[in-house]
Amino acid sequence: MLWDSTALAHFESGQLIMMAVGFGLLYLAIVKKFEPLLLIPIGFGALLTNIPLAGFSEAGGLLHYIYEVGIDTGVFPLLIFMGVGAMTDFGALIANPRMLLLGAAAQFGIFATLFGAIALNLVPGFEFTLKDASAIAIIGGADGPTAIFLASRLAPDLLGAIAVAAYSYMALVPIIQPPIMRALTSKEERNIEMAQLRPVSTREKILFPLAVLSLTVLFLPSATPLVGMFCFGNLMKECGVVDRLSNTAQNELINTVTIFLGLAVGSKLSADKFLTVETLGILGLGAIAFAIGTATGVLMAKLMGKFSKDPINPLIGAAGVSAVPMAARVVNKVGLASNPHNFLLMHAMGPNVAGVLGSAVAAGILLALVG
Amino acid sequence: MEQSAVTSLLLEAGSLMLIGMLFVFAFLGLLIIGVQLITKFCNAFEGDAVQPPTMSRLKAAQPGVDGNIVAAITAAVHTHRQANKK
Numbered sequence: 001m002l003w004d005s006t007a008l009a010h011f012e013s014g015q016l017i018m019m020a021v022g023f024g025l026l027y028l029a030i031v032k033k034f035e036p037l038l039l040i041p042i043g044f045g046a047l048l049t050n051i052p053l054a055g056f057s058e059a060g061g062l063l064h065y066i067y068e069v070g071i072d073t074g075v076f077p078l079l080i081f082m083g084v085g086a087m088t089d090f091g092a093l094i095a096n097p098r099m100l101l102l103g104a105a106a107q108f109g110i111f112a113t114l115f116g117a118i119a120l121n122l123v124p125g126f127e128f129t130l131k132d133a134s135a136i137a138i139i140g141g142a143d144g145p146t147a148i149f150l151a152s153r154l155a156p157d158l159l160g161a162i163a164v165a166a167y168s169y170m171a172l173v174p175i176i177q178p179p180i181m182r183a184l185t186s187k188e189e190r191n192i193e194m195a196q197l198r199p200v201s202t203r204e205k206i207l208f209p210l211a212v213l214s215l216t217v218l219f220l221p222s223a224t225p226l227v228g229m230f231c232f233g234n235l236m237k238e239c240g241v242v243d244r245l246s247n248t249a250q251n252e253l254i255n256t257v258t259i260f261l262g263l264a265v266g267s268k269l270s271a272d273k274f275l276t277v278e279t280l281g282i283l284g285l286g287a288i289a290f291a292i293g294t295a296t297g298v299l300m301a302k303l304m305g306k307f308s309k310d311p312i313n314p315l316i317g318a319a320g321v322s323a324v325p326m327a328a329r330v331v332n333k334v335g336l337a338s339n340p341h342n343f344l345l346m347h348a349m350g351p352n353v354a355g356v357l358g359s360a361v362a363a364g365i366l367l368a369l370v371g
Numbered sequence: 372m373e374q375s376a377v378t379s380l381l382l383e384a385g386s387l388m389l390i391g392m393l394f395v396f397a398f399l400g401l402l403i404i405g406v407q408l409i410t411k412f413c414n415a416f417e418g419d420a421v422q423p424p425t426m427s428r429l430k431a432a433q434p435g436v437d438g439n440i441v442a443a444i445t446a447a448v449h450t451h452r453q454a455n456k457k
Contacts (some may be wrong), residue, residue, distance in 0.1 A: 097406035100399040107395050111388035118384040121377045202412045212406040219398060361398050365391045
C-alpha cells in the first residue's frame with residue numbers, strides 16, 4: 001500500500017526523461033545564464049508537471065488552472081507585451097524611420113520557415129498542418145510573448161516545444177548570428193560608421209504609439225491584441241503623467257506574469273507532447289528561422305546602403321529579428337570587433353524595435369489568414 | 372502525409388509567404404510615412420519648451436542674494452537638466 005503511494009512505483013520512462021529536460025533547462029538558466037527569467041520557471045514547471053500522482057497539470061491541479069487562466073485565454077503573453085511596450089524606447093526608430101524596412105525584411109525568416117515546416121511533411125513522421133506550421137514559423141520572430149500567443153491560438157499542442165525553442169534561440173542569438181553576419185558582409189562594410197541620430201522630442205514619442213495603433217486598427221485588426229497592448233504600455237511610458245502605472249507594467253506586473261507564464265509553459269512539457277519527432281523538427285526549424293531572418297535583415301541593409309545617401313552599416317540589419325536588446329548588442333559587438341571606434345548600439349536599436357513591430361504584424365497576418 | 376496533400380499545402384504556404392511579406396513591407400512602409408508626418412507636424416507646431424522656473428518665487432525666498440547670481444545659477448541648472456534629459 002505505502003509503496004503504491006510513492007512516486008517510485010509509478011514513474012514512467014517518459015516522465016523521467018522530461019524531468020531530465022527540466023533539470024537541463026534549470027542548468028542552462030543557472031549555470032549558463034541563458035534567459036534565466038524564463039527558463040527557471042519553465043524548467044521548474046516541467047519538473048512539477050511530470051511528478052507521478054501529483055496531478056499538477058490535470059483538472060484540479062495548480063498548473064492546469066494557471067495554464068487555463070493565462071495562456072489558453074492569451075492573457076499572459078499580452079500582459080507581458082504591455083510591459084515590453086513600457087520598456088521600449090522608440091527614439092532611435094523615430095529618428096531614422098527607414099529602419100522599419102529592416103524590421104520588415106527580417107520577418108522573411110518567419111514566412112520561409114512556414115514553407116519549410118510544410119515541406120517537412122514530405123519526411124515520414126511529420127504531419128504539420130498549416131496552423132502548426134504558422135505557430136512554428138513565428139519562432140523566427142524571436143519574440144517570446146508573440147510566439148506563445150500565436151501558438152496558444154493556432155497549435156496549443158505544440159506550445160511547450162515552441163516556447164522552449166523560442167526562448168532557447170533568443171538566448172543563443174550571440175552564437176547563431178555573428179557567423180551569418182560576418183559571412184554576408186566584407187570587412188569594409190562592417191567598418192562603415194553611421195551618422196549620429198538626431199534627438200527626438202517627447203511629443204513625437206507620444207504620437208508614435210498612437211500612430212502605430214491607428215494603422216493596425218485600420219489595416220490589421222487581428223494584430224490589435226498584440227500591437228494594442230504594446231502601444232498601451234509604450235504610451236504609458238512616454239506620456240510621462242502615469243509613471244506609477246508605467247513602472248508597475250515594466251516591473252512588478254511583468255515579473256509576476258513571467259513567473260506564471262513560465263510555469264504554465266513548463267506544464268506543457270509532458271512526455272506525450274514533448275517526446276515526439278515533431279519537437280526535433282520544431283527545434284531544427286526554429287534555428288533555420290533565426291538564421292534566415294538574420295540573413296535577410298543584413299541583405300536588406302546592404303541594399304538600402306546602396307541607395308541611401310547616409311551610409312548604412314549592413315550589420316544593423318541583423319537586429320531586425322527583434323530579440324530586444326540582445327540582437328542589438330550582438331550587432332554592436334561584431335561592429336566593434338572590426339572597428340573599435342564604431343559604436344552601432346543606438347543605430348541597431350532602431351531595426352531592433354522595428355523587428356518587434358514586424359513580428360507582431362506577421363503574427364497578425366498569420367492569425368488573419370490561417371487562424 | 373500524401374504527396375498531393377503536401378503539394379497543395381506547399382502552394383498555400385508559398386502564397387502565404389508572398390502575401391505575408393508584401394503586407395509586412397506595406398504596413399511598415401506606411402508607418403515610415405506616418406513617422407515622417409509626425410516629425411513634420413512636431414516641427415511645424417513646436418510646443419512650449421520646458422517652462423523656465425519662476426524667478427519671482429526664487430527671489431522671494433532669498434531676499435539677500437544678488438539677482439544676477441540667481442539668474443546665472445538658474446540658467447546653469449536649466450542647461451544641465453536639458454543636457455541630461457532622457
